[in-house]
Amino acid sequence: MSGTKLYEGKAKILFTTDDPNILLSRYKDDATAFNALKKGTITKKGEVNCAVTSHIFQYLATKGIPTHFIKQVSPTEMQVAAVKILPIEVVVRNIAAGSICKRLGLEQGKQLQQPLVEFFYKNDDLGDPLITDDHIAMLELATIDQVAQLKQMALEINQHLQAFFDRCNLTLVDFKIEIGVDASGKLILADEISPDTCRLWDNTIADPTARIMDKDRFRQDLGNVAEAYQEVMQRVLAAIG
Ligand code: TMP
Ligand code: ASP
Numbered sequence: 001m002s003g004t005k006l007y008e009g010k011a012k013i014l015f016t017t018d019d020p021n022i023l024l025s026r027y028k029d030d031a032t033a034f035n036a037l038k039k040g041t042i043t044k045k046g047e048v049n050c051a052v053t054s055h056i057f058q059y060l061a062t063k064g065i066p067t068h069f070i071k072q073v074s075p076t077e078m079q080v081a082a083v084k085i086l087p088i089e090v091v092v093r094n095i096a097a098g099s100i101c102k103r104l105g106l107e108q109g110k111q112l113q114q115p116l117v118e119f120f121y122k123n124d125d126l127g128d129p130l131i132t133d134d135h136i137a138m139l140e141l142a143t144i145d146q147v148a149q150l151k152q153m154a155l156e157i158n159q160h161l162q163a164f165f166d167r168c169n170l171t172l173v174d175f176k177i178e179i180g181v182d183a184s185g186k187l188i189l190a191d192e193i194s195p196d197t198c199r200l201w202d203n204t205i206a207d208p209t210a211r212i213m214d215k216d217r218f219r220q221d222l223g224n225v226a227e228a229y230q231e232v233m234q235r236v237l238a239a240i241g
Contacts, residue, residue, distance in 0.1 A: 010036060011049070011196055020082065027053075027076045031196070033219040035127050042218060043226040046076040048233040049194035054078055055236050056164070056193045063160045065153070067189040068180055083180025083188050086142050089120040089128060090150055092158045093174040097199050098216075103130070109208065115158050117151050122178070149187050150179055157189065165200060168235035170213060173199035195232050202231075 003016035006023065010032045015024040027046035032039050050072065057069035070079040093116045096106040100118075119136060120128045131139075133147050142150065154177060165172045175198040178191035191197075195214040205211035209222060213232050217225040 011045075012192070017079070022070060022079050023082050024073070025078050025080050027192075031215070031218050031225075033215070035124060038219070040218065042229060045196070045226070045229055048229040049192055049196055050076050050078060051233055052194045052236050053192040056161070057189070059164055060157060060160055060189065065157055065160065065189055066186065080190070081180075081182065081188070083182050083190055085178055085180045085190055086146075086150075087122040088131075088136065088141055088150070089122050089176050089178060090154045091118045091120065091174060091176045092116070092154050093118070094158070094162065095171070095173040095199075097173050115155055117154050119147075119150075146181075146187065153179070153187060153189070161193070161198075164239060165198075167239045168232075169203040170232070170235065171201040171203055173201055175199070195229050200232060 003018070003024075006014045006016055008014075011028055011030060013026045013028065015026065017024055027050040029041045029043065029045045030039070031042045031045060054069065054072040057067040061067055061069070068080040068083050070081060072078045093100060094112060096110040096112060097108055100106055100116075101108050119131050119133075121131045121135070121139070121141070122128060131141075133144070136142050136147055137144055157177060158172070158175075161175065162172050175193065177189060177193065177197070180188045180190035182188050198214055199216060200213045202211040202213050212220075212222060213228045215225075217223065217228050
């Protein structure tokens with residue numbers, strides 16, 4: 001049972017429910033890249049990302065990470081707690097790939113000495129620019145104290161996710177999370193964690209292109225996108241928490 005549409009994003013739609021504290025998040029098959037310059041669909045992506053996010057958020061909750069996940073209510077829908085999402089994309093990188101290679105001239109696949117946390121301003125009109133702690137304070141996107149908490153939370157989540165994906169025979173190259181604030185001011189992991197928002201490389205394959213199991217297959221037109229998403233879902237659902 002869904003109420004009125006609150007917000008439609010590129011990959012999900014948020015609906016109200018009868019309970020003002022609970023929202024319904026519906027995952028779509030639509031895929032975009034490069035700030036929606038590239039558009040398409042990935043067969044069953046909604047189901048994969050809903051199932052993977054449900055599983056991972058429940059796993060992280062067992063590790064003490066607060067998340068907005070309540071329960072999965074259909075193959076493509078989950079109930080989530082209503083939180084105020086900070087307009088910041090928090091990216092954690094273990095291996096250089098994607099935008100950091102372009103920005104800093106790093107070689108794709110280079111292992112970073114320690115995980116790197118980056119912040120991007122969630123603003124489509126500006127193309128989600130990279131921002132520093134000082135930009136966040138200046139733009140009043142979050143307090144200095146919240147920024148410190150965001151970093152700590154992101155690194156903790158990275159440790160749990162690395163261990164989890166290792167059991168799936170997948171290397172967690174990098175990922176993006178979004179954080180919400182609840183009524184009491186507590187920071188809560190929100191949005192999704194899926195092959196759309198992570199780079200995942202198959203440990204059982206050596207070829208650098210063939211081993212890509214995430215949205216980079218769509219971004220770079222590598223083919224077998226839906227198949228890679230299905231494989232990630234199967235491994236995630238089979239992994240022991
Ligand atoms: P990037 O290398 O393009 O900065 O991406 C870093 C990580 O963030 C990668 O795992 C993909 C994810 N990501 C999103 O989830 N949404 C986005 O809009 C972008 C640009 C990246
Ligand atoms: N989701 C983003 C977009 O369309 C970008 C990406 O994931 O590459 O614009």
